[in-house]
Amino acid sequence: MKSVLEVKSLYVDLPLPAGMLHAVRNVSFHVNQGETVSLVGESGCGKSMTALAVMNLLPRKGVRRAEVLSFEGRDLMKIDDSKMADIRGNKMAMIFQEPMTSLDPCYTIGNQLEEAILQHRKVSTAEARDRAVFLLEKVGITAAESRLKQYPHQLSGGLRQRVMIAMGLMCGPSLIIADEPTTALDVTIQAQILSLLASLQQEFEMGLILITHDLGVVSRTADRLAVMYCGEVVETGTTEEVFDNPIHPYTRGLMDCIPVPGKTKPGEKLGSIPGMVPTPIGELTGCSFRNRCPSASPDCARTETRLIEISPGRAYRCLLSPEACAVEWNRA
Amino acid sequence: MIVYTLKRLGLAALVAITVSIISFMLIRLSGDPAIALAGENATSEQIEFIRIQYGFDRPLVIQYLDWAHRALQADFGESPYFQQPVTRIIGDRIGVTLKLGVMSLIFAVAVSIPMGVLASIRPNTWIDRIALSISVMGQAMPSFWFGLIMIIVLGVWLRLLPISGTDSFAHYIMPTIALGYYGIPAFMRLTRSGMLEVLSSDHIRTARAKGLRWGKVLFKHALRNAIIPVVALAAVQLGFMLGGSIVIESVFALHGIGYLAWESIGRRDLPVVQAIVLLLSMIFVALTLLSDIINAFLDPRIRVK
Ligand SMILES: Nc1ncnc2c1ncn2[C@@H]1O[C@H](COP(=O)(O)OP(=O)(O)OP(=O)(O)O)[C@@H](O)[C@H]1O
Ligand SMILES: [Mg+2]
Numbered sequence: 104m105k106s107v108l109e110v111k112s113l114y115v116d117l118p119l120p121a122g123m124l125h126a127v128r129n130v131s132f133h134v135n136q137g138e139t140v141s142l143v144g145e146s147g148c149g150k151s152m153t154a155l156a157v158m159n160l161l162p163r164k165g166v167r168r169a170e171v172l173s174f175e176g177r178d179l180m181k182i183d184d185s186k187m188a189d190i191r192g193n194k195m196a197m198i199f200q201e202p203m204t205s206l207d208p209c210y211t212i213g214n215q216l217e218e219a220i221l222q223h224r225k226v227s228t229a230e231a232r233d234r235a236v237f238l239l240e241k242v243g244i245t246a247a248e249s250r251l252k253q254y255p256h257q258l259s260g261g262l263r264q265r266v267m268i269a270m271g272l273m274c275g276p277s278l279i280i281a282d283e284p285t286t287a288l289d290v291t292i293q294a295q296i297l298s299l300l301a302s303l304q305q306e307f308e309m310g311l312i313l314i315t316h317d318l319g320v321v322s323r324t325a326d327r328l329a330v331m332y333c334g335e336v337v338e339t340g341t342t343e344e345v346f347d348n349p350i351h352p353y354t355r356g357l358m359d360c361i362p363v364p365g366k367t368k369p370g371e372k373l374g375s376i377p378g379m380v381p382t383p384i385g386e387l388t389g390c391s392f393r394n395r396c397p398s399a400s401p402d403c404a405r406t407e408t409r410l411i412e413i414s415p416g417r418a419y420r421c422l423l424s425p426e427a428c429a430v431e432w433n434r435a
Numbered sequence: 436m437i438v439y440t441l442k443r444l445g446l447a448a449l450v451a452i453t454v455s456i457i458s459f460m461l462i463r464l465s466g467d468p469a470i471a472l473a474g475e476n477a478t479s480e481q482i483e484f485i486r487i488q489y490g491f492d493r494p495l496v497i498q499y500l501d502w503a504h505r506a507l508q509a510d511f512g513e514s515p516y517f518q519q520p521v522t523r524i525i526g527d528r529i530g531v532t533l534k535l536g537v538m539s540l541i542f543a544v545a546v547s548i549p550m551g552v553l554a555s556i557r558p559n560t561w562i563d564r565i566a567l568s569i570s571v572m573g574q575a576m577p578s579f580w581f582g583l584i585m586i587i588v589l590g591v592w593l594r595l596l597p598i599s600g601t602d603s604f605a606h607y608i609m610p611t612i613a614l615g616y617y618g619i620p621a622f623m624r625l626t627r628s629g630m631l632e633v634l635s636s637d638h639i640r641t642a643r644a645k646g647l648r649w650g651k652v653l654f655k656h657a658l659r660n661a662i663i664p665v666v667a668l669a670a671v672q673l674g675f676m677l678g679g680s681i682v683i684e685s686v687f688a689l690h691g692i693g694y695l696a697w698e699s700i701g702r703r704d705l706p707v708v709q710a711i712v713l714l715l716s717m718i719f720v721a722l723t724l725l726s727d728i729i730n731a732f733l734d735p736r737i738r739v740k
Contacts, residue, residue, distance in 0.1 A: 192646035204637040209659050219645045254735040
């Protein structure tokens, strides 16, 4: 299968008044054509930063570095800003977490949709319009023609997110990054948007990076996933592997937080992970999960953790062996 | 949009009526107008004669309605000092003031908006510092003092520009700078802070994610959003400038209505003062209305429901 995106040892640093924030640390993953890869983790673990680093849209002063950051064989660390702008919105599109504020209030939906294709393709405005109508219908918006003349404030959040998806598809990208596309929406609309994304991805054979903190969503849509904690990947593998056989205590903790049909009995208490994600500012040593980990030992503060590969594409980050992880978890 | 415009128009009319009542009352409250008109050595018969001649003996409401009715037909009576219709006196001079006001506004906008944009895309750099210093200086310096400094440096020492009068375009340069500079700090700060806010907003990130070029992101998406509050401020600021023109016109001896107002106050030429107060207020009301309408064009959230 053709690889679309290859990320190896990605770091993102952000200077803050309190010190240097290491928002993303040594993150590696890849996305193949037509494949959905999920980045999962709690709020603040660096998912958005990872995505923004790939798009080269980091906040001012944010710095990224990586051993490999290549998109369709092109080294994104080396190409200049205007070449990167040629890729953005064209070959690589992003859908954001905040549909309410992600559209420009001063321009019509039509204007903003057409703009995306006029920037990259030599098409007439009429052709751009047709494309916009076609995609608005594709994302399930009725009366697409008349929507073009509407302004963002006239649309609901769900509709705006559909518009954002249509906008991402304008140039037929080979990779879509969806950063928590449903977090801001009603539960009923969440499911619609997600299945829409999945079906579009199948239809257009795009790679999809689905960022979420909802493991339920991951289990339904992702082929592979990377669990992130405090800027690092702590476990990765195919969705099946990770769900059937989670290794890292953090992954296990996350799994305990979601009800499983057939397994979770009515009235049974769901798990939760005590404590909060530490902010990775300044010098960092040892395992970042140790303060919340039920299996932590004094070693965890002293020894650097490494991502240990147990089979191709399957890895976890812990000092303990997979078996020891399981034993410790069941004891706790 | 039509409903919005009508609403604003109604509001403007209400404000205009209120302002006209206030400017009518101001003169009545500043002492007995008949005594003021008659002069210091007048006998009580003379005062009484003037009172009846000018209709000051009638009830206030009637006086106001009569005055307003005539004002609507651009009839503000006769100036006792000039022995001429007030409308003609003002008509002769308003051109100078409007020219000065419009040129100052253009100058202020042309300087402050590009500077505000530059400062916002390079915050905390030397460009930003320069912009900030210019705006702080503008706020700290009284405009008459700045005008005098310019007269000394550009007019007297360097002999580059004429220091008074209205004969040529060159005569307007220093007054325009002095008056325009007065508006720069507010415009620039609002542009800078507005741009900074918009540039870090989500929809700018979307625009960049589309692969749009920097210029397009900056001017099509960022400035368009940031300029909306600036337009609202422009009306208020131009109002201040009209007020400021009284000072500037005096400093540079420009014979506009500002200078006229200042002289007429000294001469107790009440009909002229009253007409100027009313005129300036009406210009201000009209500008506010204009900026509301421009804003509705710029901001679809106002225009379309
Ligand atoms: N503009 C910013 N300025 C300073 N710190 C930031 C900024 N954006 C993010 N951070 C910090 O960077 C870290 C990673 O943030 P990121 O947005 O990638 O998290 P996330 O996983 O996307 O979380 P969420 O689920 O809340 O979106 C967090 O500690 C966050 O506080
Ligand atoms: Mg995020």
